[in-house]
Amino acid sequence: MSDQIVIQVLLLVAVSVVAVLLTRGTANARHQAIRRILLVGFVVVAAASVIFPDWLTWLARQVGVGRGADLLLYALVIAFLSYIATSYRRMSDLERRITVLTRELALTRTRLEDVEEPADHAE
Amino acid sequence: MRSTPVPPAGERTVTDTWLVVPLFEEQSVIGDVVRQARQTFPNIVCVDDGSSDESAARAREAGAVVVRHPVNLGQGAALQTGIEWVLTCTDAPYLVTFDADGQHQVSDAVDMVRKAREEDLAVVFGSRFLDDRTRPGLLKRIVLKTAVWVTNRSTGLRLTDAHNGLRVIRRDAAEHVDLRQDRMAHASEIVAQLGRTGLPWAEHPVHLLYTDYSRAKGQSLLNSVNILVDLLFR
Numbered sequence: 001m002s003d004q005i006v007i008q009v010l011l012l013v014a015v016s017v018v019a020v021l022l023t024r025g026t027a028n029a030r031h032q033a034i035r036r037i038l039l040v041g042f043v044v045v046a047a048a049s050v051i052f053p054d055w056l057t058w059l060a061r062q063v064g065v066g067r068g069a070d071l072l073l074y075a076l077v078i079a080f081l082s083y084i085a086t087s088y089r090r091m092s093d094l095e096r097r098i099t100v101l102t103r104e105l106a107l108t109r110t111r112l113e114d115v116e117e118p119a120d121h122a123e
Numbered sequence: 124m125r126s127t128p129v130p131p132a133g134e135r136t137v138t139d140t141w142l143v144v145p146l147f148e149e150q151s152v153i154g155d156v157v158r159q160a161r162q163t164f165p166n167i168v169c170v171d172d173g174s175s176d177e178s179a180a181r182a183r184e185a186g187a188v189v190v191r192h193p194v195n196l197g198q199g200a201a202l203q204t205g206i207e208w209v210l211t212c213t214d215a216p217y218l219v220t221f222d223a224d225g226q227h228q229v230s231d232a233v234d235m236v237r238k239a240r241e242e243d244l245a246v247v248f249g250s251r252f253l254d255d256r257t258r259p260g261l262l263k264r265i266v267l268k269t270a271v272w273v274t275n276r277s278t279g280l281r282l283t284d285a286h287n288g289l290r291v292i293r294r295d296a297a298e299h300v301d302l303r304q305d306r307m308a309h310a311s312e313i314v315a316q317l318g319r320t321g322l323p324w325a326e327h328p329v330h331l332l333y334t335d336y337s338r339a340k341g342q343s344l345l346n347s348v349n350i351l352v353d354l355l356f357r
Contacts, residue, residue, distance in 0.1 A: 088356065099305055102192050103204045106170070110190045111212065 004064040007074065014078040021085040035086065042079060046072075125166075125213045137164050140217040140236050140291075143205035145198045146189075147172040149223045150181050152336060156225045157185035163229050166215065168208055170201040178223075199309025203302040210297055218297055222288040224336065231329040235291045238327055245296040245322030248282060248314070249289030253328035266347050270311070277354070278315040282326060286310045289329050296322050307346060308353035 049056040049072060056068030065071045142160055146153060146169045157167055167187040171179040173195035183189045190208050192201065202220060209218045217239060219232050227249075235247040251257035252267075259267065267286060274285040290313075292300070299320045304312045317324065 095305065096303065098194070099196050099200050102194055102196055103200065103207065106190045106192050106204055107208055107211070110188070110208065114212070 006063040007065050007071075010063060011074055011078065015081065018078070018081045018085045021082060021089070042075070045075070135163065137233060137236055138166065139215055140164060140166065140219055141209045141213055141215045142167040142219050142221045142232070143202065143209060144169045144182075144187070144221050144223050145172060145201035145205065145288075146170060146174065146178050146182060146223045147195065147198070147201070148174045148176050148178055150174070150176040150178045152225050153178050153223050154181040154185045156223060157182055157187045160221065160229050160232075161186050163233055164219070166213070168205055169223070170205040170208070172196060172198070172201040197306035197309075199302045199307070199312070200305040202309060202313070203300070206292075206297050206300055206302075210294070216294050218292050218294075220288055220290045220292070225334065226331045227289045228330055228332070231289060231327070232291070235289070235327045235329075238325065239291045239293060242325065243323065244291075244325050245293040245320065246317045246324035247291040248284070248324065248326045249287045249329035250282065250284035250326045251287060251329060251331045252283045253326060254330075256328070256330040257333070259331075259333065270347065270350070273351070273354070274311040274314055277311065278318045280314060280318040280324070282314065284326070285314065287329065287331075292317070293322075296320055304353055306349070306353060308350045311350075311354060 049068060053068060056071060058068075060066065060068045060071040063071070065074070142164045144153075144157070144167060149156075153169070157169065160167060165186075169179070169182040169187045169189050171182065171189055171191045173192045179189050179191055188208075190204055192204065205220075206218065209215055217236055219236065221227050221232060231249060235249065238244065239247045251259070252271075267284065270285040271282060275281055286307075288310075296317055300313060300316050302309045302312055302316075
């Protein structure tokens with residue numbers, strides 16, 4: 001049972017990385033490349049685990065997990081968490097841009113109205 | 124650019140100050156709030172945050188300048204838009220942030236502007252906890268006091284009230300405000316940004332009117348969870 005410590009450390013490290021991702025920017029090209037490489041790796045591992053189910057079980061035992069399916073589940077949880085983290089970041093960036101655009105639009109429109117009817121509010 | 128006349132001595136109106144009012148779906152009260160405030164502060168800009176009701180029209184009828192967000196962004200975004208409007212379209216030395224729902228007293232705003240002028244302060248924060256005129260419920264008091272604690276920890280200022288919308292900001296301080304928190308977390312952010320300027324500030328006791336209307340519209344306590352998350356995960 002002492003083998004379990006390996007998977008526990010791996011999972012905790014992964015969760016911490018996700019937490020850091022949540023608070024830090026990921027918008028640059030390097031991060032995007034890393035995300036894509038990880039995604040490809042995930043696809044390869046998923047396919048391999050279908051073709052060679054024994055291999056996954058072997059890997060699971062190495063890190064102290066009973067079955068390959070359990071290891072797959074853990075990997076999925078981490079993948080899902082990091083998906084949440086990165087989409088949260090991208091959503092906030094998007095909102096930021098919409099805010100700047102909307103503000104510029106609102107201010108410009110008010111200035112235009114000012115030019116059109118300068119007597120307004122002068123009283 | 125709207126020129127802002129210097130107020131004649133002894134005049135009751137405050138003409139060199141703009142009231143910045145973030146406005147979102149307050150059509151039933153905004154007209155009266157603006158009319159009443161204009162007796163003292165003739166210069167009012169309402170930032171309509173994409174309201175679907177008649178708020179913008181009511182505010183305009185009552186004599187306010189209205190800046191309209193085409194979509195709803197949140198109170199923090201509206202406040203920032205209002206501040207930018209005052210900075211770019213007027214030469215007013217002071218602006219006052221003021222709530223649209225009628226919770227704030229015009230007389231408090233007048234006192235705060237006078238205090239800023241007389242004591243040469245760049246920022247005057249309103250605080251409902253400096254005297255006992257305002258009586259929030261126990262739960263609200265706990266949440267507000269927690270918000271004060273969090274804000275003080277993160278900003279280094281020692282305030283007695285954190286989420287109070289009534290503030291006087293002098294032009295030089297307003298130029299340092301760049302709110303990125305679109306929603307309610309801006310209240311802590313604005314304190315942090317104003318604190319970082321190192322300009323002189325003070326608090327002033329204000330009285331908030333908890334009417335049935337403001338109670339119904341007011342912040343749900345659950346929303347403090349959202350504020351915390353917004354502050355932590357920027």
